[in-house]
Amino acid sequence: MSSFLSYLITGISLGSVYAIIALGYTMVYGIAKMLNFAHGDVIMVGSYIAFLAVGAMGLPPILAVILAVVVCTTLGITIEKIAYKPLRTASPLAVLITAIGVSYFLQNMALLIFGANTKMFTSLISIDAINIGDGTVVVTGETLVTILACIFIMVCLTLFINKTKAGQAMLAVSEDKGAAELMGINVNGTISLTFAIGSALAAIAGVLLCSAYPTLTPYTGSMPGIKAFVAAVFGGIGSIPGAFIGGILLGVIENMSKAYISSQLSDAIVFSVLIIVLLVKPTGILGKKIHEKV
Amino acid sequence: MKKLNLSKNAKHDLVTYGIVVVAYLVMEILMKAGLVSSLLKGLLVPLCIYAIMAVSLNLTVGILGELSLGHAGFMCVGAFASAFFSMCMKESAMPGGLRFLLALIIGALAAGIFGILIGIPVLRLRGDYLAIVTLAFGEIIKNLVNVLYIGRDVDGFHFSMKDSLSLNLGEGGKVIVNGAQGITGTPNDSNFTIGIILLLITLVIILNFIHSRTGRAVMAIRDNRIAAESVGINITKYKLMAFAISAALAGIAGVLYAHNLATLTALPKNFGYNMSIMILVYVVLGGIGSTRGSMIAAVILTLLPELLRGLNDYRMLIYSIVLIAMMLFNWSPKAREFREKYSWKRIMKNGKKEEV
């Protein structure tokens, strides 16, 4: 029973990281109607920045995180400006291929700059582990911080979208770009803001991910990125609470299958979940149906 | 304005076949003359494999208009299904030629069936989903193959998902599929000539498909789904058909792959997501929708890095930049204006589109 509980908690922690990444996918999808394949690789960039900031520059962890957030935000906005903005009217296929190109570009740049060697990431979190129930269940500082960070981000983001003008503008743009523009909303600015927020979250996710799983390579971001997309689809793409629920569920499913079925098959199980969800409810748990105008 | 006419399609196809035949003859002559390095010789069958992969993916991406990121997964299915069959038949009295022919059919069928299984739930959905589900499928297949153990003894076949010991093989039993170690000892039935023949067959199937009633329906769906529905085209049926044929042909490439190597394993390198992307790069660079272009791009991009070893570190980086640049050049409003101005480029672009 106690081992079940600790698998559950680490699952929720992993799921929290997925949820934070999935937010970036879901927001960008909601607003730009595109699957930003490069999102996972922004995570990797964020992790490398934090790694360098602590290791090479000797910055304190909190500054390292801030630096990673700043760099990733800039990166996200730049990617959008250079690669995606000119393709607003292009076919979805062209946009998707471009996003794949960007993803590969980031991976291979990292490969050239940092090399293929695995870097051992030192955790940026220095909080002691907590024992629950006579020390049978141990919750590490990383786990705790990850879960709390996810809840904090979720609350802030919900407040931001519902209570601020910029947040309302995002909702308007995701509903109808043309109408939002006619109402005087700066559509390009809003899209940039979305990419900025998504990329900032990716940086945080990168730091949390590498604190818990301390190996860093140029490909670190791609698998979690893809799984987070699965989480976003699971929860209902375009929905923020959906990303949260989908992320947590997926993390728990992955950790449980690792523990009780087979660690080699856990990825296969996660991906099977995606296929089953799309079979049963293609719009995901909280997704809306989209009508095509004829 | 650009003209298309029927006999031109036929001529265009013939030129494509001609290119393959001429390339084959030139290589054969060069080999007879002893002018081909062993490095290049080793690349001949892979060239055929990648060319088949590229033209079959082009059927999904260029003709059906859906993005598949799991094409290597279908190749993997074809490779393992056919290698398993050949291993089982290796000691039987069956002649090698017949065995390979059957292996081809089995590989293609297995991959095609997986194409249908994946296509049924997913082809109803929007394009982005297809991309991610095919990617997921490729990873699932790779994972499953790596934990699959199959052995045979006098009692018949034994399966396990744990390890080779739990197969509980009897006396004289043999492990055929050995988990992450894959299949060892597949008969080496493929060679350059067979590769070229299979490439030609693939081209005939794809080009004839495109220029038939069915291919027209598929392209109509690509161009405008709602209009296609309004003239009575069964969307699901034709999408599924194109997708399954594309998968089956990838299966053929897999058969060729499996029978060209002593050991067949499923690694990220050969059947993973990266390979699928690699094939996609061929299709994009060859001009999406152009069968001949996909084939030529596959050959050039396989040869180039081998001939220019020094570029190896930068290869993927260059591909990624080219991928982005191609899309921006084709679609961004500014690039379009530029092309309007310099109309010869426009002619080139239209010419490319027509090369189906």
Add this chain to the structure above:
Amino acid sequence: MALLDVSNLGISFGGLRAVDNFEIHIEQGQLYGLIGPNGAGKTTVFNMLTGVYKPDDGKIELDGKNITGKKTIEINQAGVARTFQNIRLFKELSVLDNVKVGLHNHHPYSTLEGIFRLPNYFKVEKEMDERALELLKVFDLDKEADFLASNLPYGKQRKLEIARALATQPKLLLLDEPAAGMNPNETKELMDTIRFVRDQFHMTILLIEHDMKLVSGICEELTVLNFGQILASGQTSQVLNDPQVIKAYLGE
């Protein structure tokens, strides 16, 4: 009995009643107009008639057969073809191939016959080419048969859409704003073509149009929609002189 019998048709989107209690009866061979201000629900009616939307209430009968809520392809096979307000051609296909896609269900051969180029392939393809060229000739498009559809000028694209719809051998042809974006000369030519199609193919035609000259010139009967409801219905001249209709179009 009318060819198209629609009664009590209605649909809601969210809380909005887009079309309510819609009714129309069109006789075989009639040229019928559906008019109304923007946003009145005309295209929504078309979308229900062709199965793009499933109506919430009501009944649609074509030639005595109930087609309510059927799928688009079933409705097309039952004999309804349409064109679109925002032209929807198969842009990367040739003009000829656009029509051949329309002929798809009436000139079958199997995929295998196509891949292996069996005799039936050549025979049926030849039939299709001949039939498609005949249709293109009607619309004076035969010289452009080999052009890519997207390279046709606007007016000809609209005509090609009609040719493609006719290729499916419908009993009822729905035209959604066929004259949109055409100049007066093109519109006049289109009027002649529509009349010709009706006479030559014994077609029944229901069209949505804003161009009053076209409507009064060729439609025998009209139904006027306003805010999703029928405002008036009957003989063209009568309807166009209805004070309510004039008010809806010109405002107070």
